Amino acid sequence: MLTIATLKKGQRATILEFSVDVVPLKLLEMGCLPGNEVELVQIAPFQDPLYLNINGSHLAIRKETAEKIEVKLI
Amino acid sequence: MAKQINVALIGNPNTGKTSVFNRLTGLNQQVGNYPGITVEKKQGTCKLSRNVKAHVIDLPGTYSLNASSLDENVVIELLLNKNDKDFPDVAVVVADVENLKRNLLLFTQIKDLGIPTILAINMADRMKRKAISLDIEILEEKLETKIALISSRKNEGFDSLKELITNFGKLNNKPCLNASVIAPEYFNRLRKTFPNQDLYKLWLVITQDVNFGKLDRQELKVVASFKTESESNLKRLQQKETIARYQFINKVLKETLIVDAANAKDLRSRLDRVLMHKFWGYIIFFGILLLIFQAIFDWSTYPMDWIDSTFASFSEWTKSAMPAGDFTNLIAEGIIPGLGGIVIFIPQIAFLFLFISILEESGYMSRVVFLMDRVMRRFGLSGKSVVPLISGTACAIPAIMATRNIENWKERLITILVTPFTTCAARLPVYLIIISLVIPEQRVLGIFTLQGLSLLFMYFLGFASAIVSAWLLDRFLKVKSKTFFVVEMPNYKLPLFKNVAITVLEKTKSFVFGAGKIILAISVILWVLASYGPGDFNNAESIVNEQHISETLTDQELDTKIAAFKLEHSYIGILGKGIEPAVAPLGYDWKIGIAIVSSFAAREVFVGTLATIYSVGSEEEETIKNRMAAEVNPILGGPLFNFASGVSLLLFYAFAMQCMSTIAIVKKETNSWKWPIWQFTVMTAIAYIVALGAYQFLK
Numbered sequence: 091m092l093t094i095a096t097l098k099k100g101q102r103a104t105i106l107e108f109s110v111d112v113v114p115l116k117l118l119e120m121g122c123l124p125g126n127e128v129e130l131v132q133i134a135p136f137q138d139p140l141y142l143n144i145n146g147s148h149l150a151i152r153k154e155t156a157e158k159i160e161v162k163l164i
Numbered sequence: 165m166a167k168q169i170n171v172a173l174i175g176n177p178n179t180g181k182t183s184v185f186n187r188l189t190g191l192n193q194q195v196g197n198y199p200g201i202t203v204e205k206k207q208g209t210c211k212l213s214r215n216v217k218a219h220v221i222d223l224p225g226t227y228s229l230n231a232s233s234l235d236e237n238v239v240i241e242l243l244l245n246k247n248d249k250d251f252p253d254v255a256v257v258v259a260d261v262e263n264l265k266r267n268l269l270l271f272t273q274i275k276d277l278g279i280p281t282i283l284a285i286n287m288a289d290r291m292k293r294k295a296i297s298l299d300i301e302i303l304e305e306k307l308e309t310k311i312a313l314i315s316s317r318k319n320e321g322f323d324s325l326k327e328l329i330t331n332f333g334k335l336n337n338k339p340c341l342n343a344s345v346i347a348p349e350y351f352n353r354l355r356k357t358f359p360n361q362d363l364y365k366l367w368l369v370i371t372q373d374v375n376f377g378k379l380d381r382q383e384l385k386v387v388a389s390f391k392t393e394s395e396s397n398l399k400r401l402q403q404k405e406t407i408a409r410y411q412f413i414n415k416v417l418k419e420t421l422i423v424d425a426a427n428a429k430d431l432r433s434r435l436d437r438v439l440m441h442k443f444w445g446y447i448i449f450f451g452i453l454l455l456i457f458q459a460i461f462d463w464s465t466y467p468m469d470w471i472d473s474t475f476a477s478f479s480e481w482t483k484s485a486m487p488a489g490d491f492t493n494l495i496a497e498g499i500i501p502g503l504g505g506i507v508i509f510i511p512q513i514a515f516l517f518l519f520i521s522i523l524e525e526s527g528y529m530s531r532v533v534f535l536m537d538r539v540m541r542r543f544g545l546s547g548k549s550v551v552p553l554i555s556g557t558a559c560a561i562p563a564i565m566a567t568r569n570i571e572n573w574k575e576r577l578i579t580i581l582v583t584p585f586t587t588c589a590a591r592l593p594v595y596l597i598i599i600s601l602v603i604p605e606q607r608v609l610g611i612f613t614l615q616g617l618s619l620l621f622m623y624f625l626g627f628a629s630a631i632v633s634a635w636l637l638d639r640f641l642k643v644k645s646k647t648f649f650v651v652e653m654p655n656y657k658l659p660l661f662k663n664v665a666i667t668v669l670e671k672t673k674s675f676v677f678g679a680g681k682i683i684l685a686i687s688v689i690l691w692v693l694a695s696y697g698p699g700d701f702n703n704a705e706s707i708v709n710e711q712h713i714s715e716t717l718t719d720q721e722l723d724t725k726i727a728a729f730k731l732e733h734s735y736i737g738i739l740g741k742g743i744e745p746a747v748a749p750l751g752y753d754w755k756i757g758i759a760i761v762s763s764f765a766a767r768e769v770f771v772g773t774l775a776t777i778y779s780v781g782s783e784e785e786e787t788i789k790n791r792m793a794a795e796v797n798p799i800l801g802g803p804l805f806n807f808a809s810g811v812s813l814l815l816f817y818a819f820a821m822q823c824m825s826t827i828a829i830v831k832k833e834t835n836s837w838k839w840p841i842w843q844f845t846v847m848t849a850i851a852y853i854v855a856l857g858a859y860q861f862l863k
Binding site for chain 2: 111114115116117118119120121123131132134135136138139141145146147148149150151152155
């Protein structure tokens with residue numbers, strides 16, 4: 091399964107549908123919505139957290155959250 | 165009477181909302197707390213025209229009305245409570261032109277509450293450089309609002325914003341989104357139950373876990389019945405709402421906003437590459453920490469020494485200028501030094517917040533969180549806890565104040581509770597004198613001395629106990645706090661001098677007038693205890709004179725003997741003697757007992773108190789040290805300060821919370837006496853047990 095957590099630095103992908111039970115609402119509100127484009131900008135040392143650019147919104151999330159968001163490479 | 169308009173400033177974090185607030189109100193602002201919680205409440209006034217004033221309230225930054233922290237609860241509680249005296253006549257939603265899409269989410273929610281809403285698009289001065297063009301007219305039409313293009317950096321557009329606020333009556337209250345499109349069936353049911361209520365407001369009351377104090381109880385009960393809907397179902401509806409809002413926003417922006425993507429890669433990515441580099445990123449961060457440490461540990465000693473001597477001479481002057489007596493003594497020896505004990509912290513607080521506000525304003529603090537999250541999370545701390553923990557090495561007071569920047573309450577509380585373990589500067593004189601007494605002057609590996617290594621070990625011990633107790637607290641502390649980690653990485657910005665200056669001023673003020681009261685009260689009490697006593701205390705002069713009648717003493721020698729006698733027979737002396745049975749197993753006598761009790765004013769007082777008791781009559785460290793070395797253990801014989809009792813004292817000072825100013829600031833920052841009392845009890849217990857164990861094992 092391809093998720094945000096499996097992306098490599100600099101890779102871009104499209105966010106697929108995800109379940110509301112695992113992804114915090116706050117993330118949605120900050121622009122992480124199905125259909126939006128996500129770029130993995132940078133990975134912190136020890137592989138966590140991840141720095142993302144989602145449609146121009148720059149966020150950092152933890153790997154455990156990223157693993158739950160499925161994506162499709164562009 | 166002048167007309168007053170209540171204005172609420174609302175916006176996402178990092179939109180420059182506070183700069184807008186500072187522009188509008190200048191220094192006409194007050195910062196306090198919301199009742200019962202430690203969320204900053206900022207309000208101020210702004211003159212709109214000759215007869216009209218605006219009362220502006222700067223609400224905590226939030227991404228939406230779905231609250232997930234105490235700060236965000238404040239926003240929704242105010243906006244849903246029409247009876248609140250601060251309920252806004254008009255809301256100004258501040259948006260960042262570069263993040264317009266995300267910022268508009270909150271705008272649509274506020275507008276749907278039926279509150280007249282103005283959109284203030286900030287950082288308009290960056291539009292040209294970022295190749296952003298906006299069709300304001302169409303945007304106003306689509307959002308059914310009025311828009312002010314402003315720049316708090318360049319101070320542009322504020323006249324038109326003020327004009328819009330003055331004419332808020334002309335704004336229409338139409339919602340952006342018809343709430344019932346989210347789930348027609350569910351909302352129809354709601355409408356039938358509450359025919360006269362606004363659906364969106366009801367929806368918020370149902371979904372938010374917020375304390376709506378002033379809502380009608382009867383209503384709340386019925387509302388509660390709608391909560392029976394399964395939680396994941398409600399979450400699904402919230403998700404639908406968010407998506408519906410974004411669809412609306414996308415449609416609106418498609419017709420009004422053009423961004424030339426070619427200009428996108430810029431300063432941000434170049435700076436990020438260096439500042440968040442897996443090696444250089446840490447080097448730079450530790451460099452900055454070192455600079456902060458240097459400032460509060462070293463640079464601030466100059467103004468602190470000055471404050472110290474100024475208050476001392478002021479006290480002397482008062483004593484000579486006023487008629488001798490108890491009242492003069494209270495002023496000159498109790499109150500003036502007590503005030504000095506508050507003012508003395510100002511340089512450190514000002515320095516620390518100067519740095520912190522620059523780090524926050526520039527957008528760098530989010531990078532720190534990114535770099536440190538993985539390490540700190542294991543101990544239940546936030547990436548932002550690093551700054552308070554390091555600052556704690558200079559002084560716990562500003563460090564604990566700096567925990568305000570940690571959003572998550574549990575992480576903030578843990579940081580507050582463990583920071584006093586780090587080795588603050590006040591412990592240093594105590595450590596130095598005891599180490600030089602009981603640790604041999606020996607070289608290790610040619611370059612290190614045993615004494616130096618011992619001091620290093622004490623610093624290490626401070627950090628280690630902070631980290632370990634954080635880890636334990638994370639496991640055992642039951643604090644309701646939703647934790648998930650989403651951090652916005654804002655654009656880098658040059659900090660605005662005005663914002664930095666106002667932050668420093670506000671923090672200093674809040675310390676002096678908040679914690680200051682408690683510090684003054686306790687220091688006056690301590691002074692009274694040390695300067696008055698029953699029985700023999702009041703005849704100190706004649707008793708000491710008689711004792712030494714056969715010797716030829718200089719006046720000065722006699723005075724120091726009298727001072728020692730007085731301290732021994734004062735209330736604090738009696739207290740010190742009273743606790744002797746308790747501290748004897750740790751290897752201390754009553755004199756050390758007195759010194760420990762007086763250390764509550766500030767730890768470094770330990771050395772001075774011993775000097776008075778031993779009637780050394782000199783502040784020279786060497787003299788005090790020699791006198792301490794000669795002290796004999798009354799029960800066991802041999803030197804009182806030997807290796808066992810020395811280590812025991814070091815450990816006691818490492819763990820005990822003997823600082824009234826820390827207690828005062830913890831009380832202020834946690835807004836209850838529960839945590840400082842808990843912290844004091846636990847830390848003192850740890851100190852006692854560890855010191856007891858060490859002494860009994862080593863003696």
